[in-house]
Amino acid sequence: MRHIISLLMENESGALSRVSGLFSARGYNIESLTVAATEDPTLSRMTIVTAGSDEVIEQIIKQLNKLIDVVKVLDLNDGKFIERELMLVKVKATGAFREEMKRMCDIFRGRIIDVADGSFTIELTGSGTKLDAFIESLDKAAILETVRTGASGIGRGDRILKV
């Protein structure tokens, strides 16, 4: 099953490589990994999207907790949570495509953030599946370039991950 794991770790050089190294060394699946400093600059927050059986997920959580720099680990799937990902898509916007792209962008509640002669750049946020759906719905030939951040997640309500 797909799991989203959030973790807080000391914001030190090499911290990211400890996590990514753990995943590759133990053969754990890694769909995406995002990381940035938090409002407290001594801490980084990471969101890891992974998949595995319950036993594998249990081991992943334990192994992450075991890393000396890791302060807290939370499996978001243990409760209610929200997941968001940002995608930037550069699409062809010539002739008939121009209107079509604007319309699709509106339907998916995206925003056009750069307009050039032959192209638009669209910004879209949502769950991974929503972003997939947007890509699916575009004419392949119209897609010039895409970039995605990978998912960020946060617990709902009073599920709070903090030190």
Place this chain on the structure above:
Amino acid sequence: MANTQKITGADIVIRCLEQEKVKFVFGYPGGAVLHIYDAIYNQDYFKHILVRHEQAAVHAADAFSRATGEVGVALVTSGPGATNAITGIATAYMDSIPLVVISGQVPVPAIGLDAFQEVDMVGVTRPCVKHNFLVKDVKDIALTMKKAFHIARTGRPGPVVVDIPKDITAHLSEFIYPDTVEMRSYNPVTKGHSGQIKKAVKLLLEAKRPMVYTGGGVVLGDASEALVKLVRALGVPVTNTLMGLGGYPSTDPQFVGMLGMHGTYEANMAMQDCDVLLAVGARFDDRVIGNPKHFFNKSRTIIHIDIDPSSISKRVKVDVPIVGDVKSVLAEMNELVAAENPKQSSALKAWWAQIDSWRSKLCLDYDNSNGLIKPQYVIQKLWEVTKGEAYVTSDVGQHQMWAAQYYKFDKPRRWINSGGLGTMGVGLPYAMGCQFADPTAQVACVTGEGSIQMNIQELSTCKQYHLPIKVILLNNRYLGMVRQWQEFFYENRYSESYMDSLPDFVKLAESYGHVGMQITQPGDVEGALKEAFAMKSRFVFMDFITDQKENVFPMIEAGKGLSEMILANDIGAEDL
């Protein structure tokens, strides 16, 4: 402890080691650590032991720790010094041995420029350390060293690398060594959950076929006494892993021997057939339970005490997990058991009758009549001659298994070997570490002619420091363990497992200034051992020419289950 006077980074390193009450540093100098070596020249807090290869420095520090329970310390230079240390670090990591390894690094401004003797030590060691640090400011040395020792020795112990660039060992700073260290990201649990502990005791008291299986955690956690108390009070059978030997006295009637791939028939059968299993500081290794599927052909309730949550339910699903320090958890269990004052039930009597019938197979008997020296016999005699009190270090191979099976360890921290990584070449440096730890003790290094050649250069170190180690070479002229597998699984195709062109070990030992002996007749084994151990101040290299084709039994083939052992008498070892 504050000191307003500024001293160099190198001196700070020395003072940190002093504060940690380090007695020995095993090391080898080089460019990046010259400032540190200069500081060593001017101090007498600890003794520096100059090895002949950095791998041996780490192994010796590792053995010093295994023998004493203290943190072992090694010091190596950058680049090749650092990479030579890797095998030692990985060996300690796999067996959870607390070490601090200090490596030199190129000066901070040169990092990343492919400088002379630069290697990314933090990157290279990351998968085989408990933690590592690159110190980039002289002001950080003391706190980093404090953290390194703290991390190495607490929780599940392990090696910690501190990589120190050369320039900062010349920079000046005040020396302030913190008394304590707090890390919000690292707080290992030591006290077990009392509800779980109660549940465990109840299960054990009600069990019909209880079994206790203990490992390296009992040795590492100095919990031998508490274990003996519990096992005796419950009146149950107990087995040790290779790493746990000595954790429970081997000559005690409740001990059923080592379990696993080369474990005893009775230990493996009891492990498979028990209804309640208490696992203590052991990690259900693949060499121990064989095929997990086969293990679950029979159902049993498993209680598992371990300080590392990731050891629990990793390979084997556990029913009652108890995360905590063995010593503290066992003490709590002992209190609860004492309050119950259990009597031997009829079910337990029947269980012992079953175990005794398994024991009557005498699975460790061997045929000693062909006129050749049997390796098992050498170990039995070694046990007798040393009265079971020696530190026995071992290399890796058949000789290691025979040492584990036939030397009866009654005390923890006496059996020193590489279990998890299985590193050939550890034997001699391990013996050095033990001899430094206990200078007047008898130290025997059981080895093979393959393994001993992997760190043979240390004969020179042994001479320099007058270490009266006794090397027990079980010389079968084969990479015996490899040959055994080739015999069983590759139809006797002995591909590259014959050890040709061996040196004359007697002359070799003599050329290093030691005593050499070669023993070829079974009748001479005991006398030679007595003679060697009587030379209390000399290093003696004993080359026993043993039966070449002897195999280790019992044996569980890879992928097979615990009750599917091959026994010596099943095969008739002579026919092979």
